[in-house]
Amino acid sequence: MHMQVEETAVEPVRLFRINTGSCNGCDVELAVTSAVTEFDVEQLGCRYTESAREADVVLITGPLTVRARDEVLRLYAATPRDKVTVAIGVCPVSGGVFRDSYAVDGPLERHLPVDVNVPGCPPRPQALLAGISEALAIREARRAGVEPSRKPKQGKRPNADNFPARGRLSFDAGACVDCRMCRHVCAAGAIRFQEGEDGVRLTLWHNSCVFCGLCCHYCPTGALSVTGDWRLDHPASDTFRQVERGEIPYAPCSGCGESIVPAAPQLLHAAFRRPNPEIEKLATLCPACRQVMSIGAPRR
Amino acid sequence: MTTKIIELGPHQLALEEPMYFRVRLEGDRVADLDVMPGQVHRGMEHLVMRRNLYQNITLLERLCSLCSNSHPSTFCTAVEEVAGIVIPPRAEYLRAVADEIKRIASHLFCCAVQANAIGEIPLFRRVMEIREIMQRAKEAIYGNRMDLAANVIGGVRYDLTPEAVAYLYQAMEDMKKPLDELYLQFANNPALMARMAWVGVLPREAAVECAVVGPVARACGIDYDVRKKSPYGAYDRLDFEVATQTAGDVRARNLVRLAEARQSVSLIEQCLAQLPAGPLCADTLPEIPAGEAIAKSEAPRGELMYYLRTDGSDFPVRLKWRVPSYMNWDALKVMLKGEPVANIPLIVNSIDPCIACTDR
Ligand code: SF4
Ligand code: SF4
Numbered sequence: 001m002h003m004q005v006e007e008t009a010v011e012p013v014r015l016f017r018i019n020t021g022s023c024n025g026c027d028v029e030l031a032v033t034s035a036v037t038e039f040d041v042e043q044l045g046c047r048y049t050e051s052a053r054e055a056d057v058v059l060i061t062g063p064l065t066v067r068a069r070d071e072v073l074r075l076y077a078a079t080p081r082d083k084v085t086v087a088i089g090v091c092p093v094s095g096g097v098f099r100d101s102y103a104v105d106g107p108l109e110r111h112l113p114v115d116v117n118v119p120g121c122p123p124r125p126q127a128l129l130a131g132i133s134e135a136l137a138i139r140e141a142r143r144a145g146v147e148p149s150r151k152p153k154q155g156k157r158p159n160a161d162n163f164p165a166r167g168r169l170s171f172d173a174g175a176c177v178d179c180r181m182c183r184h185v186c187a188a189g190a191i192r193f194q195e196g197e198d199g200v201r202l203t204l205w206h207n208s209c210v211f212c213g214l215c216c217h218y219c220p221t222g223a224l225s226v227t228g229d230w231r232l233d234h235p236a237s238d239t240f241r242q243v244e245r246g247e248i249p250y251a252p253c254s255g256c257g258e259s260i261v262p263a264a265p266q267l268l269h270a271a272f273r274r275p276n277p278e279i280e281k282l283a284t285l286c287p288a289c290r291q292v293m294s295i296g297a298p299r300r
Numbered sequence: 301m302t303t304k305i306i307e308l309g310p311h312q313l314a315l316e317e318p319m320y321f322r323v324r325l326e327g328d329r330v331a332d333l334d335v336m337p338g339q340v341h342r343g344m345e346h347l348v349m350r351r352n353l354y355q356n357i358t359l360l361e362r363l364c365s366l367c368s369n370s371h372p373s374t375f376c377t378a379v380e381e382v383a384g385i386v387i388p389p390r391a392e393y394l395r396a397v398a399d400e401i402k403r404i405a406s407h408l409f410c411c412a413v414q415a416n417a418i419g420e421i422p423l424f425r426r427v428m429e430i431r432e433i434m435q436r437a438k439e440a441i442y443g444n445r446m447d448l449a450a451n452v453i454g455g456v457r458y459d460l461t462p463e464a465v466a467y468l469y470q471a472m473e474d475m476k477k478p479l480d481e482l483y484l485q486f487a488n489n490p491a492l493m494a495r496m497a498w499v500g501v502l503p504r505e506a507a508v509e510c511a512v513v514g515p516v517a518r519a520c521g522i523d524y525d526v527r528k529k530s531p532y533g534a535y536d537r538l539d540f541e542v543a544t545q546t547a548g549d550v551r552a553r554n555l556v557r558l559a560e561a562r563q564s565v566s567l568i569e570q571c572l573a574q575l576p577a578g579p580l581c582a583d584t585l586p587e588i589p590a591g592e593a594i595a596k597s598e599a600p601r602g603e604l605m606y607y608l609r610t611d612g613s614d615f616p617v618r619l620k621w622r623v624p625s626y627m628n629w630d631a632l633k634v635m636l637k638g639e640p641v642a643n644i645p646l647i648v649n650s651i652d653p654c655i656a657c658t659d660r
Contacts, residue, residue, distance in 0.1 A: 019310070019316065019318050019320070021339055021340045021342060021659075022317070022340070022656070023362040023364055023365045023368075024316055024317050024364060024365050024655070024656045025362070025365030025368070025447060026363060027316040028316060028319065028366065028409060029445065031409075031413075031428075031436070035424060035428035035429075036425070036429055036432055037425075037429070038434075044376070045481045058354070062340075063342060065340060065341055065342055066341075067338045067339050067341050096362070097347075097358060097359045097362050098342045098343075098362075101343035101347050102343050102346060103341050103346070104342055104345030121362070122365065122444075122445070122446050123471070124439065124444075124445055125445075164443065165444065165445075165448070166442075166443035167446050184352065185354040185355060186355065187351055187355035187357075187358035187359040188358070194456060210362070210447075211444065212358040212449045213443070213457075214357065214358055214445070214452075217452065217457050218585075225441070243628075259403065
């Protein structure tokens with residue numbers, strides 16, 4: 001590392017932090033990238049600065065509170081014209097768990113242009129470094145007057161620990177029974193259900209999700225799961241493409257033919273441990289026909 | 301003597317979070333101080349009423365990331381109190397493990413930031429490196445380095461496999477020597493003594509008057525720790541001493557924190573040794589009746605209180621906090637009085653200020 005600095009003898013790229021009212025999670029992790037050798041931004045040729053005027057890259061945390069707004073905009077206005085702006089954590093992008101509060105004035109994009117998003121709550125230092133690298137690539141490209149090219153994602157590092165970090169959520173539509181418990185427990189409002197012609201569609205936005213895994217905990221069929229994929233940094237132009245989707249197709253009720261979402265085998269296993277053919281018939285029946293089958297008449 | 305008013309922001313105060321001070325100086329000494337909070341006000345009191353009890357588990361974990369586990373665990377305790385839920389013994393121990401891991405990391409962060417504030421950069425880096433052992437452990441066991449997602453209503457939603465237990469034992473072993481060394485360094489190193497001893501003194505009477513809690517109170521000889529005074533969860537089965545000091549200065553506050561971090565190591569070892577078998581959670585989706593409850597716990601910064609009122613629906617009718625950081629700001633006025641300007645960042649950081657908790 002030292003060698004490199006001596007050889008190239010270039011000026012370090014200066015990073016400037018702005019906290020817009022965060023829970024401090026992202027900020028404490030950024031402090032790690034200035035203190036802990038393994039994650040030091042020095043390895044990317046960067047250094048933190050306390051002066052807005054020196055900023056080459058601006059790192060912004062927090063949901064942008066009403067109270068902090070003026071000061072944030074003042075600091076931002078003091079930064080040079082050609083800086084690259086990075087939104088750290090999901091807060092600046094969507095408000096995260098704080099969305100819909102009277103005291104929050106985000107998303108940040110409404111007030112200033114963002115170049116890179118680094119989802120996470122908070123993102124692990126490896127993800128912060130990946131996001132900063134992406135900002136550096138944009139900076140280089142801009143200076144050379146070309147379009148920034150996307151480096152292929154590294155994915156998990158080979159020496160990652162055996163216990164994975166909580167990353168991107170994954171959805172298995174085949175196991176979903178449309179109970180919507182996940183949406184009910186999600187503090188960030190990251191999950192949406194839309195009823196379409198042929199089925200119900202679930203959309204989960206990674207820029208709102210705080211990777212808490214509560215949806216998976218309460219999902220009765222295991223349709224949602226946390227993956228170890230934490231490499232989610234992306235150009236801000238891709239903000240709304242960061243989604244997990246799946247469609248749960250309707251099927252006709254085997255009794256009356258009405259369109260229903262059939263019960264997934266996972267649900268029957270959860271409810272009955274060892275479902276017999278008689279029970280399996282229930283899966284394809286609508287609630288009314290199910291009641292007819294089990295108690296002889298629909299319940300009023 | 302000339303009177304001057306200066307304004308200090310997060311960059312001058314060496315804070316991670318935005319907070320502003322208006323300081324009145326007599327000559328070059330602090331005469332008075334106005335704290336201007338509010339930058340991190342996210343409207344939590346409003347938000348918690350618009351989120352149901354389940355959503356609030358995740359939301360409250362983000363009230364503050366440094367004591368992130370104390371918030372959901374105390375909130376869940378309040379809900380359980382309302383619903384008359386007794387959580388399984390294994391869950392009690394696992395909550396304690398999560399709380400103590402967070403305590404070590406939080407205390408070390410506070411000590412590191414102070415080293416940074418006085419320009420002791422190698423010490424800052426060293427403390428942060430030691431803290432990394434806990435950060436790695438958090439990520440390995442809980443999947444995130446700040447927000448553990450350990451709690452649910454009725455218990456916990458993580459388990460310790462035998463491998464994870466072995467891993468944690470090793471991590472605790474790795475913490476012992478560095479923590480002992482740090483304690484001695486903060487106690488005796490002449491350079492640190494020169495900056496921290498007899499600096500930012502809070503006399504015991506003033507501490508009582510300001511009603512401070514946590515390490516700030518214990519550094520003034522106030523023997524108050526919720527884990528001992530009104531034990532909750534597994535703490536009545538764990539053996540530890542309340543760490544106290546008497547000098548009430550910056551040094552004493554750090555010695556309390558480092559002694560507590562060392563004690564947390566022992567508490568975690570005790571939890572692992574005693575960890576009872578059994579379920580992790582009482583009931584996945586319990587009925588929560590109408591009612592009210594107060595729950596409290598010893599967060600890294602001191603006593604944390606939750607008041608919850610429910611009406612039988614999924615949404616809380618009222619949720620209020622008394623966070624430990626709140627009283628500390630008042631005590632700062634006493635600590636800073638007569639101090640030179642150069643000591644302000646250190647003294648401010650020595651109360652382990654949490655603006656996210658204060659502003660909510
Ligand atoms: S993204 Fe998460 S960790 Fe970061 S400031 Fe927001 S709530 Fe805190
Ligand atoms: S993990 Fe699930 S519950 Fe948690 S924020 Fe993401 S979508 Fe919502």
